Amino acid sequence: MNFSLTSKAIETTKADCLVIGVPEKGKWADSATAVDAALGGLVKRLQGAGDITGKLASTGVFPLQDAPWARLLVVGTGKDAERTPAAFRKLVTAALATLKDGPSKSALLALADTPVSAADDLGSEPALLQVTGRLLEEQFYTFTDFKSDKPDARKLTKVAVACGDAGKASKAAFQLGLATGQGMNYARDLGNTPPNVCNPVWLAHQAERMAKDYDCIKTDVIDEKQMAKLGMNTILAVGKGSTEPPRLIVMEYRGGKAKDKPYVLVGKGITFDTGGISLKPGEAMDEMKYDMGGSASVFGTMKVLAETRPAINVVAVVAAAENMPDGGAARPGDIVTTLSGMTVEILNTDAEGRLVLCDALTYVKQFDPAAVVDMATLTGACIIALGHHASGLLSNNDELANELLAAGERTGDRAWRLPLWDDYQSQLDSNFADMANIGGRPAGTITAACFLSRFAKDYRWAHLDIAGTAWVSGKAKGATGRPVPLLVDYLMSHVRK
Incomplete structure (x- = not known):
């Protein structure tokens, strides 16, 4: 599995599946707002119709046409008041669980700008990138060394994680997260x-x-x-x-x-x-x-x-x-x-x-x-x-x-x-x-x-x-x-x- 960090504009970054977060109530992440605009307001229409609830860790997958992505995976980020670091781990885990055995070969994960309330910079983008890196390794883990009939390989082979700034701090945080997941x-x-x-x-x-x-x-x-x-x-x-x-x-x-x-x-x-x-x-x-x-x-x-x-x-x-x-x-x-x-x-x-x-x-x-x-x-x-x-x-x-x-x-x-x-x-x-x-x-x-x-x-x-x-x-x-x-x-x- 290939995991990478990207600061390219989400609206123009191609992937089989784009993953964004939408709140049940409260502030939208900039990435979700930009994606909704690029899709002509589709995300808000889906939420208005009840197809997207925004409840914490709820997920929905929607096929797209004439877009840089074949499908859109929306994960609920809950209410502002409940969006803690623990809630962020829960919603990322839910998104990855839906994504990992799906039909997509590549994915763009745009969740690191989710508004999270936390002290000690635990809600900062580098901190959320570190958590994301760890969860990517943790959730895609398999142990089949002693099975004679190996399960089919996952179609998903590449996940890019979107961030606002792919500078030294973000890269170091993401790499530490990946390394921690690998150690686990x-x-x-x-x-x-x-x-x-x-x-x-x-x-x-x-x-x-x-x-x-x-x-x-x-x-x-x-x-x-x-x-x-x-x-x-x-x-x-x-x-x-x-x-x-x-x-x-x-x-x-x-x-x-x-x-x-x-x-x-x-x-x-x-x-x-x-x-x-x-x-x-x-x-x-x-x-x-x-x-x-x-x-x-x-x-x-x-x-x-x-x-x-x-x-x-x-x-x-x-x-x-x-x-x-x-x-x-x-x-x-x-x-x-x-x-x-x-x-x-x-x-x-x-x-x-x-x-x-x-x-x-x-x-x-x-x-x-x-x-x-x-x-x-x-x-x-x-x-x-x-x-x-x-x-x-x-x-x-x-x-x-x-x-x-x-x-x-x-x-x-x-x-x-x-x-x-x-x-x-x-x-x-x-x-x-x-x-x-x-x-x-x-x-x-x-x-x-x-x-x-x-x-x-x-x-x-x-x-x-x-x-x-x-x-x-x-x-x-x-x-x-x-x-x-x-x-x-x-x-x-x-x-x-």
Whole structure:
């Protein structure tokens, strides 16, 4: 698919399909007004006749004659009062859903001048171009690698996005949007790959390939023998029950100055989670291939950095293992010594994500990080608490937490902060070790983060529980690519000017 930006006059730009936005009530975009004039008032006549309602995200397709376009796709932009950045994302998504499987070979998308009410320039044309670029990549995503009968290729191969000014700011915003969408899609590819292919060693190979593809990425892979020498016993404990050995994957992007402290991303990479000896129910266990959603988002974010080359230093660490229940697997009641030297009593082998993450969080101290953000499909309790709309956020630093929350709001990849009070720490008490790996049913998301917080005391740290946001179930089952948009926005806000 070819996506491009154009500042040519819409009225004279040819395409099989032109996409414009029309409000239910309120101000028309300049592009829609110009198209209506070029068509002799056709758009307003259609609205007057009720063929176009203008209701938010409603769509209608109308054939044209004697015009630069064979058909016109009109998407409703709603009322002025409801035209927020979220509404803009909704209407663009609706337009693309109608367009992508239609008969057009080329399209001209004229929506970036839609009047949007927002603070912090989120309603500006560059901001809307960035959103559009991301949604183009996101909405045209397919995953057919393992289908023998490939679906027919879409007729649509070219989409031009109209803008008033194709200057440096607009181009940069559009390209960042496209790159973010590509990063999301890469994360989705990794998440959707079946677990008999996507195992820890395979993930490590993807990181090594990224280093070959991009000269700005350096990759180092720590195998199980090196882990044992270092004392990463909790990662090793999780991987003991599998024939697939664990890996700690380190990717470095150095786009800033040498003295700049790096921002560190840590991803949970459980490529398949049976629960181990604490075996999960069989229903929907196939979805446990998505338990590496945290690592997938790390890979996706690094791809965005490699494509856009911002002036920032970022280190990505993925703790990858497969949690299986063979005769060598860790047992409930086992006590292991972490890389930090603290001991953990494993009361439930299905609480394995925090075990691989705790060694990774200790390992990253050597980078003297500006901040550390880990992301993991960590607890089912987070889905009970927040559903599938928001990721859970817990942090030992208010400034960092607020920056991540703001990034989520700007991108629509939202998070919600939960408390990390000392009151919860006692739920992790163990009679036999420094701590237990679970704290019981109450506040499961919080106690999981409390566990991780014990290994992140030496730096600013935040934890994103993406159990409810990394994938969707049902008919549309698949990885979502979240929280790549949040992470990219957060990192870009710290790029050296």
